[in-house]
Amino acid sequence: MQHPPFTALAAVYDAIMADVEYDAWADFILSYARDGGLTPRSALDLACGTGGLTRELVVAGLEVTGLDGSAEMLRLARERLPRVPFEQGDLRSFALDRHFDLVTCVFDSLNNLLTPEDLGRAFARAAAHLRPGGLLACDLNTRLGVRELWEGDAIEGLATAPNGQEVHYHWSHHHDPDTDLGVVQAFCRVLEDSGESREFVETHRERGYDPADVAPLLSAAGFARWEIVEYPDYADPGPETPRIWVFAWAAGAQ
Numbered sequence: 001m002q003h004p005p006f007t008a009l010a011a012v013y014d015a016i017m018a019d020v021e022y023d024a025w026a027d028f029i030l031s032y033a034r035d036g037g038l039t040p041r042s043a044l045d046l047a048c049g050t051g052g053l054t055r056e057l058v059v060a061g062l063e064v065t066g067l068d069g070s071a072e073m074l075r076l077a078r079e080r081l082p083r084v085p086f087e088q089g090d091l092r093s094f095a096l097d098r099h100f101d102l103v104t105c106v107f108d109s110l111n112n113l114l115t116p117e118d119l120g121r122a123f124a125r126a127a128a129h130l131r132p133g134g135l136l137a138c139d140l141n142t143r144l145g146v147r148e149l150w151e152g153d154a155i156e157g158l159a160t161a162p163n164g165q166e167v168h169y170h171w172s173h174h175h176d177p178d179t180d181l182g183v184v185q186a187f188c189r190v191l192e193d194s195g196e197s198r199e200f201v202e203t204h205r206e207r208g209y210d211p212a213d214v215a216p217l218l219s220a221a222g223f224a225r226w227e228i229v230e231y232p233d234y235a236d237p238g239p240e241t242p243r244i245w246v247f248a249w250a251a252g253a254q
Contacts (some may be wrong), residue, residue, distance in 0.1 A: 001121065001200055001201055002165075002200075002201050002202075002203070003200050003201070003202050004127065004202070005070075005112075005202050005204050005253050006049070006069075006070040006072065006073055006202070007070065007072050007187065007254070008072075008180065008188070008202060009072075009186060009200075009202050010050065010070060010073045010076055011072070011076075011161065011190075012065070012159070012161050012167045012169070012190060013049065013050055013073070013076075013077070013098070013138060014050055014052070014160050014161075014162065014228040015159035015160055015161045015167050016050070016157075016167065016169055016188075017126070017161065018210075019243075020052060020107065022052040022053045022055070022056045022078070022106075022190040023056050023059075023060060024049075025053060025056070026053060026056035026059075026060060026108055028058055028231060028232055028245075029104060029137040030060055032135075032137065032234070032247055033102060033135050034226050035147035035198045036135065036247075037251070038101065038102075038133065038134070038135055039102075040045070040062060040101035040102035040134075040135070041062060041063060041101055041144070042062060042063045042064070042065075042100045042101050042124070042206070043057050043062045043063070043064045043100055043101065043102040043103070043104060044058055044064075044065050044066075044067065044096070044100040044102070044103045044104070044126075045057060045064055045065070045066045045067070045104050045105075045107070046067050046068075046069060046091055046103060046104065046105040046122075046126065046138075047067070047068055047069075047091060047105050047106075047107075047109030047110070048066035048068050048073075048074075048077060048086070049068055049073045049077065049107070049109075049110075050073050050076040050077050050080060051066060051076070051077035051080045051081050051084070052107075053106050053107075054066045054077065054081060055080065055081060055083060055132065057102075057104070058081065062102070062212055064084055065084070065086070065087065065096070065098075065100070066081075066084060066085070066086040066087070066090070066105055066249070067086070067087045067089050067091055067094055067096075067196065068086070068088065068089075069088065069089065069091070070088075071088055074086050074088055074218070076108075081182070082247040089123065090162070091105070091109075091121075091122040091131070092118050092121040092122050092125065092189065093121070093125065093158075094125055095125075095128075096129060099118055099127075099129055099130060099131045099134070100129055100130060100131065100134060100167055101130075101134050101135070102134060102135050103126045103129060103130055103134070103135070103137070104137050104138065105122075105126070105136075105137075105138040106137075106138065106139050108139060108141045108145075108206065108243065110122060110138055110139075110140050110142060110209075111137075111140055111141050111146065111182075111202070111206035111207060111208065111209070112205070112206060113207070113228075114181065114205060114206075114207045115207070116209075116213060116217060116241070119150060119209065119214075119217055120220055120221060120238075121219075122123070122216050123218055123221035123223070123248075124220075124221040124222070125134070125219045126221070127223055127248075127250060130250040131252070132250060132251060133171055133249065133250060133251075133252035133254025134250045134252075135247060135248070135249055135250070136223070136246070136247070136248040136249075136250075137246070137247055138245070138246050139244065140208075140209045140214065140232070140243065140244055140245070140246065141182075141206060141208050141209075141242060141243050141246045142208050142209065142210050142241055142242055142244055143168070143208035143209070143210055144208065144239070144240065144241070144242055145208055145210030145242030145243050146154075146175065146181070146182035146200045146206050146207065147175045147182065147208065147239075148175075148242065149173045149182055149184070150173055153172060153173045153237065154170065154171065154172045154173065155169075155170075155171050156168075156169060156170040156171070157169060161190070164193075165190050165191055165192065165193070166190070166195045166223050167188055167189070167190050167191075168189045168190075168191075169186070169187065169188045170186070170191075171184055171187065172184070172187075173184045173185075174252060180204045180208075181206065181207055182205065182206045182207075182208070183203065184195070184202070184203070184204040184205075184206075185201060185202075185203055186201065186202045186203070187199070187200075187201050188201075209244075210244075211228045211237055211244060212228060214228060214238045214244070214246060215228070218248050221248075222250075222251070223248040223249060223250060223251075224249050224251040224252075225248070225249050226247060226248035226249065227247045227248060228244050228245070228246050229244070229247070230243075230244065230245065231245050236243075
């Protein structure tokens, strides 16, 4: 019943996450890019999962490549977007043979990197795949956000999978003070057409990163400048901010 992260979950992920505002996130990113003088034509969507943000970038007219570590999530992304190239790779070490105007990584995917060293490696790989003057856009849960992920430390509900199966999910969260990690136990029960059900659990761990943690890693990765803001108004984050957005520019003229 216990599965590695983002394996069994892939089949029901889009049903559970149906309300995620990928379209608004894409507009938030592209508006920032345009305001900074960049009209991106190509994008690399890191930790793309089943292709939620990837699709919105394609709809906006960009030539997009997706990358994720989960073969199960990528299988669904390829079904959703058969004309988009998808690559399986590790955020800390991937190497593609091209560069992009824009690199994205959303939905606190970078919080799954549990050490600052690994986060720094991911920033460095993103920087290495940007054209001069290109933009990295990503979000991260802060330390507060990881400590207080959900009110009541649990979410649950019913969802309908794309194949019509009913999915009951109950996800519980706690903060481990010894490791300073947030731990989510993601339980799902899927009602099969036969009337029988199957159950699985995935355990997900996240580390929170504050602006003061992120800035030196961006500098070490070689970014020329960056801005760390809140969504959706680009305001400066404060001590009560649960999630930050990072916009980091590669060296070179925009």
